[in-house]
Amino acid sequence: MFDQNYVKQLFILFPNLTKLSLYAWTDSYAKLIEVCVQYEQLTHLKIRVWTCSGIKYERYELSRLLINDNVINEICTKLQKLTSLDLHGHLDLSNRSLEMMSQNHNFISIKITDGGIPFHEVDFYSVQNKPSVQFSEDVLIDFAKKHPLLEQLELYVGQVIICKAFTDKFVVNCPRIKVLKLYSSNDIDQKNE
Structure with a gap:
């Protein structure tokens, strides 16, 4: 069990x-950060968080586990x-997250992926909404333009519909970019126009 005193x-x-x-x-993910x-x-900086304490399952306040803005x-x-950021956990992100990451032009590698909280009871009442990822296509493209050094990007992109036209625009x-992985959480019945 790594706690903040161990990291210090x-x-x-x-x-x-x-x-x-x-x-x-x-x-206590936030305290570790x-x-x-x-x-x-x-x-x-690379952090992977497993949200359990030993072998017993507990109920967690979601606000203590979130990778959020x-x-x-x-x-x-x-x-x-920071040139490399790799976070894996439970996501509640918006366009604001990408805008903040755009301010650091040193990034060569960014990986932010959703791990969910399998097999655990989570208290959703401590946050207004259930976790979500709200990255718009325009903000993702703008993000790409502002990172001249970026070679590897893995993002859980939420509402964006990943299609060839979008990917082409992003790569241009x-x-x-040498490695690009965009994980989408779109519902299967969403329509791609």
Whole structure:
């Protein structure tokens, strides 16, 4: 079980640490991020969160588990040297997340994917709406234009309908992309015009 004190101890033991990768069981995801963003020298941040405590299933407040706009804002405003961001957890993101990531032009690799919360009871009452991802096509294209160094992008893109025309437009605006993975959560009955 990695907690915030453990992460603080890591940075005391290794003060020149620039790459941090944590695979953790925690019910306090936001607090883990709060500790990580205190270390401005980080260039690579990777966090995988399993939302369980040992083998017993518990009911969680969803607000403590979410990768949301606030988490992205904390990371992007405080870790200016970051070139690689890799987060995997439960997503509640909007166009605002992409706009915040656009402010860091150093990104070479961005992976933000939804892991859901399988086999766990979640308290949805602590947030206004159930988690969702609301990235519009225009904001995704604008995001691509602003990242001249970006070579790898994996995003859970929510409401966007992934089609050839969109992908072509995206690649034209971000010619350095070598790896592109866009995961869509569209319902199967949505119509593509």
